[in-house]
Amino acid sequence: MRTFPIFLGLDGSRVVVVGGGEQAAQKVRLLLKTPARIDVINETLCDELSELAKCGRIGWRRVFAPGTLDGCRLVYAAADAETNARVAHAANERNIPINVVDDPALCTFQMPAIVDRAPVVVAIGTEGTAPVLARQIRAHLESWLPPRLGPLAALAGALRKHVNGRLRADARSRRRFWELFFSGKTRALMLDGNEAGARAEAESLLSDGEFNAPSRGRVSLVGAGPGTADLMTLRALRRLQEADVIVHDRLIDPSVLDCARRDARRIDVGKTPGQVCIAQAGINEILIAEAKAGNDVVRLKGGDPMIFGRIGEEMAALDAAGISYDIVPGVTSATACAAEANIALTHRDEVRSVVFLTGHSTAGVTAYDWTALARPGTVFALYMAVSAAPRIQASLLAVGVPADTPVAIVEKGCSSASRTVHATLAGLERSIHDNKISNPALLFVRYAMKGADQVSSRESFESSVRRSIESERKNAAMPFSAGMLA
Ligand SMILES: C[S@@+](CC[C@H](N)C(=O)[O-])C[C@H]1O[C@@H](n2cnc3c(N)ncnc32)[C@H](O)[C@@H]1O
Incomplete structure (x- = not known):
């Protein structure tokens, strides 16, 4: 932050505006909403300023002299370049903040874009870098904040x-x-x-x-979504803002935690690979103890808490302790990563079921009934499956899933470090190794139906190619479509 945002009290203050045209009038219009006394200095005044001067709402002096700034709180210069430079010099000599219209180099303060619901006032600044962006943000807030x-x-x-x-x-x-x-x-x-x-x-x-009455604690089991805060739900945002204590996983994006109250206590119970972590029983104890102490507790989990989030164990522990809780669903990483990689998880003619599997099951992935699971027309979304990928690959091939079945790996989806790698089922293990894929990553295996309506398959291939080109993504979904036709 190169400039520091503050709200300046103008009760009993004098503000000088040098200039008499439209730009000066714009500043005066804004200043008239404040209690400041306004003096305008210029030889002539536009009609609007002239009216204001006549009815005594602003003072008017014709000639600028440095001494006219003495004792004033702020100065605006909206005259010709030479006068503006003199005004800026005089203001700087007196340490009075000055804003010179269209000349950032002479400004010691900038005017933010303002959303006015006084006494609620939102000021948006870009440190002079992007006024158009500031205006867009203002337009957005104008439509979002109720007039009353x-x-x-x-x-x-x-x-x-x-x-x-x-x-x-x-x-x-x-x-x-x-x-x-x-x-x-x-x-x-x-x-x-x-x-x-x-x-x-x-x-x-x-x-x-x-x-x-004594406060009653409660727990919210909240899905933070798979990455940055804009993938969180509005309800999750509200819970975060109400929470006294936030018990969160390691992979929660900092932009999500930034949405919490500043005075909320944060407890990181994340599992860093290779380091000592808090076991699930310990997390349960924290939730219960904090709620019993009367706190609003948010248990914040990546993606959707209902999917591979061990939420069942936390619900059982809270039930047993008689603590009330609610669940706020989130966007799970499978749908978010699929969206990011332009992968349609279902297709009317080709894919009729989506199977969410974990590569981290207690019994190991070879214990799954792969014959029952691997039906044509299925997309597998595989969580926590990077290290289990060789066994998943062997299991699927063993039950007859074709070697050229398209596979996609989305690593660190929904973040600036996100990347998508395409492969075939036969090349899955090698692709993970060659591309040095690390966690978190989502693996997709698209075992499409064959012999379905070839016309619609061809149409979907062509539209996929069009989308790939349009989206300028290097790694668009073409291998999936190509595989579909094989
Ligand atoms: C313990 S599971 C939690 C899943 C979470 N509840 C959800 O709904 O996404 C963690 C796994 O989710 C997947 N995952 C989570 N965030 C991801 C991301 N941003 N990109 C890719 N995969 C992600 C990875 O497979 C990771 O190992």
């Missing part, structure tokens, strides 16, 4: 002292009150325009006494 968020925040401000007085002794109850205030009925009423109703609801929320 401001009055809701204002009501919170009006009630804050009262709430703090009532719930002074219990910080957790205060937080719970505000979480309910901003997510429950009060919010709904205010956003619907019913200000009186919202105020009454907030009062009854406060007086029902719930916040003085």
Whole structure:
């Protein structure tokens, strides 16, 4: 961060705008939303500024002199280049922050793109690198933030002292009150325009006494998705933001953990290969102890917690301890990696079932009933299967899956280090070895039906080729399609 974002109080302050045209008027329009006294300096004023000067909403001086900046809090220069340079010089001499329109080199502060739901204000800055991007982000936030968020925040401000007085002794109850205030009925009423109703609801929320009761802990078993935070669900995001304690796996992306409250405690129970790790029983104990201490606990797992996430053991332990929990599903790595590698997991004519298998089963992969599993028309999505790949390959070949069946390996999917390698079933082991594939990786084996409608197969091949070219991916899904026709 080369520039430091702050919100500057302008009560009782004077702000000077040098310039009298449209650009000066833009700055004045924004400043009029603040309590600052505004002085505009220019020989002439555009109609809008002239009107404002006439009705006394801004002051007007015709001639700029360095001394006119004395005692002011901020300066904007929106005049000709020579005047702007003089204004910047005078402001710098007096250590007054200055913004010069269209001249970043002369600026000591930049104007962010602003989303205004005062008193909620969002300021977006790109340190002058990408103003268009800042505007796009603003447009996105404008559509996302309800128009009446401001009055809701204002009501919170009006009630804050009262709430703090009532719930002074219990910080957790205060937080719970505000979480309910901003997510429950009060919010709904205010956003619907019913200000009186919202105020009454907030009062009854406060007086029902719930916040003085001892806190009850709870556990959420949450799927973080397979990579960066944008693959997480909105519910997972909300749970993360509410959590007091986050018990997480090693592979959770830092961008996901960044979504948690800053004061939330994080417990890394991840299994680093070759190092001492916390056993499952130890993780269960942590969840129970933290919940019994009254905390909101999030057990954060990669992908979907229901898939190869040992969630069943955690549910059983929580049930036995009488701790309530909920489960927030996530995007599993199989679907995410398939999407990344342009692999359709099903196809109306060719693939009718998807089998999720782990290469890390307690009995070993050779114990699977491969004859029953390996039916034409099946895609295998193989988790934790890198080291078991030679045995999986031998098992599938042994039950008659053709040697040229297409295989794809997605390593570190959904991350900047992601790569996809294509091979055939016969070449799987060699491909993993030659490409030095490491964990986490997802293996796909596409055992398509043969003799199905050749026309639709050909169509899917052609559309796959088109997609490959369009997506500019080096490793698009062509081998799958080529294999399908073999
Ligand atoms: C213990 S399992 C957990 C699976 C997780 N619950 C899910 O739904 O994705 C871990 C395995 O998931 C797969 N995996 C998880 N994240 C992955 C990623 N980003 N890219 C490729 N494979 C991944 C790998 O096979 C890894 O060994």
